[in-house]
Amino acid sequence: MSEVWAKWEGQVINGVFPLRRLLGVSDHSGVFLSDYKARNLPDTAIKLTPANATGAEAQLAQWRAIAALAHPRLMRLIAMGRCQLGGLQFLFVVMEYAEQTLAQVLPQRALTSAEVREMLLPTLDALAYLHGKNLVQGQLKPANFLVVNDQLKLASDTVRPAGAPRVSIGLSSLYDPPEAKNGGLSPAGDIWGLGITMVEALTQSLPWPEEHAGTTCLPPTLPPDFVDVIQRCLTHDPARRPTATELQAELRGAPVVDVPRAIVREAPPQAAAPQEPAGRHSPVPAIAVTVCLMLLLAIWVGLRMFHGHADAARPTSGAAQGPAQAPAGAPPVAAQNPHTLLPALPQRAAAAVSTKSKESKPSPRPGASRSERPAPPLADASPSVVHEQMPVVARSALRTIHGHLKVAVLATVDPAGNVSETRVENPGPSSYFARSAKEAAGKWKFAAADGQDSRQWLLSFEFTSSGTTGHATPR
Numbered sequence: 001m002s003e004v005w006a007k008w009e010g011q012v013i014n015g016v017f018p019l020r021r022l023l024g025v026s027d028h029s030g031v032f033l034s035d036y037k038a039r040n041l042p043d044t045a046i047k048l049t050p051a052n053a054t055g056a057e058a059q060l061a062q063w064r065a066i067a068a069l070a071h072p073r074l075m076r077l078i079a080m081g082r083c084q085l086g087g088l089q090f091l092f093v094v095m096e097y098a099e100q101t102l103a104q105v106l107p108q109r110a111l112t113s114a115e116v117r118e119m120l121l122p123t124l125d126a127l128a129y130l131h132g133k134n135l136v137q138g139q140l141k142p143a144n145f146l147v148v149n150d151q152l153k154l155a156s157d158t159v160r161p162a163g164a165p166r167v168s169i170g171l172s173s174l175y176d177p178p179e180a181k182n183g184g185l186s187p188a189g190d191i192w193g194l195g196i197t198m199v200e201a202l203t204q205s206l207p208w209p210e211e212h213a214g215t216t217c218l219p220p221t222l223p224p225d226f227v228d229v230i231q232r233c234l235t236h237d238p239a240r241r242p243t244a245t246e247l248q249a250e251l252r253g254a255p256v257v258d259v260p261r262a263i264v265r266e267a268p269p270q271a272a273a274p275q276e277p278a279g280r281h282s283p284v285p286a287i288a289v290t291v292c293l294m295l296l297l298a299i300w301v302g303l304r305m306f307h308g309h310a311d312a313a314r315p316t317s318g319a320a321q322g323p324a325q326a327p328a329g330a331p332p333v334a335a336q337n338p339h340t341l342l343p344a345l346p347q348r349a350a351a352a353v354s355t356k357s358k359e360s361k362p363s364p365r366p367g368a369s370r371s372e373r374p375a376p377p378l379a380d381a382s383p384s385v386v387h388e389q390m391p392v393v394a395r396s397a398l399r400t401i402h403g404h405l406k407v408a409v410l411a412t413v414d415p416a417g418n419v420s421e422t423r424v425e426n427p428g429p430s431s432y433f434a435r436s437a438k439e440a441a442g443k444w445k446f447a448a449a450d451g452q453d454s455r456q457w458l459l460s461f462e463f464t465s466s467g468t469t470g471h472a473t474p475r
Contacts, residue, residue, distance in 0.1 A: 005030030051089035073126035098146035099432035127244035140193030188238035195233025387445035391436035
């Protein structure tokens with residue numbers, strides 16, 4: 001299917017929307033990177049579908065109705081219409097450009113329980129909004145969970161009225177509810193798709209339907225705290241599935257941190273101790289208390305003497321002092337960023353190693369010359385590079401990287417050393433990182449070269465989960 005759609009790259013829809021690059025395909029549509037200069041939108045996405053002679057006008061009318069919706073968690077539809085390519089009739093819809101989809105993340109890693117809970121909040125908010133207007137999303141699956149400016153949004157070009165018949169434009173899949181073959185679209189069908197998506201997000205695998213038993217077999221790696229809610233979402237009886245509003249209420253009352261909750265039980269009441277008759281007191285408790293006090297006093301005196309000797313022997317040099325104490329009232333390290341979703345242990349370990357390496361290096365002598373002091377690390381050590389600019393990417397996007405992701409940008413440099421033109425030579429697997437690298441490449445600065453009209457440099461950027469590096473190579 002990619003080859004079928006890729007042949008349209010470079011075409012311009014109705015003289016306005018260029019098909020710059022194919023972003024993705026399905027069994028019935030293709031999505032391209034485009035722009036809308038009249039609206040000052042440098043990046044948009046345009047979806048093309050073959051025009052059905054009987055349903056084209058109804059689809060365009062539905063897209064116009066969706067464009068009038070206003071919800072921050074639904075993809076915004078910008079324009080729609082008809083077009084012709086190679087003698088074939090198509091419908092098109094222009095929408096916001098998404099840097100990433102959940103379908104692109106899951107082949108790399110599963111989401112944590114906390115990430116899924118955070119994903120559910122905006123998802124359920126959008127679904128409750130649609131269902132309240134008697135609308136349904138219609139195709140809830142990982143490819144329709146999109147990230148726009150670091151915010152989760154649901155695809156909206158599939159939205160249709162509840163009860164509308166299902167149009168046989170695509171193959172049935174596990175994301176479609178069991179009742180799909182006999183009925184129309186319903187809010188309960190969205191909840192089924194949400195349940196399947198949660199399983200896939202948490203385990204990178206799909207559940208196995210058991211049609212005769214009326215249940216769904218869940219993967220054994222599914223976190224236990226999600227089993228109940230997913231089983232209810234995937235019940236074969238649509239009337240027994242929870243609504244989006246009910247799930248919202250449950251989620252807001254659930255813990256959002258993946259930490260086992262301690263079970264606190266109230267201690268049983270103690271039986272009253274029998275009272276001694278008046279005037280009869282045993283001497284044993286008093287003796288025991290006296291002995292304990294004497295032992296504590298001896299330990300305290302010993303500790304005071306030990307610390308006194310230790311303080312006298314401790315060096316007063318600032319280089320030998322321990323780490324500085326946190327200011328009074330400062331939160332503990334583990335609580336300083338309550339919104340961090342991924343485990344913080346690797347980051348803290350890296351920070352500890354960095355701190356240790358810094359402390360192990362001797363500080364410069366007061367009289368040391370500048371050349372003797374260690375130079376700060378640079379992204380590129382070439383003397384021809386005057387200024388480097390690393391791509392600015394969302395931290396949530398870096399978390400999805402396993403290993404290294406490389407992007408190469410060819411920069412044309414004028415005699416003054418400014419980048420006059422950039423072209424992505426190797427975009428890598430992600431258009432989001434390629435776009436960020438291209439934007440950064442335009443801000444590099446090189447040494448002036450008199451007598452040379454222009455020259456080219458290949459800027460190679462490498463993205464990892466911990467950050468970004470880059471270097472320049474002359475062409």
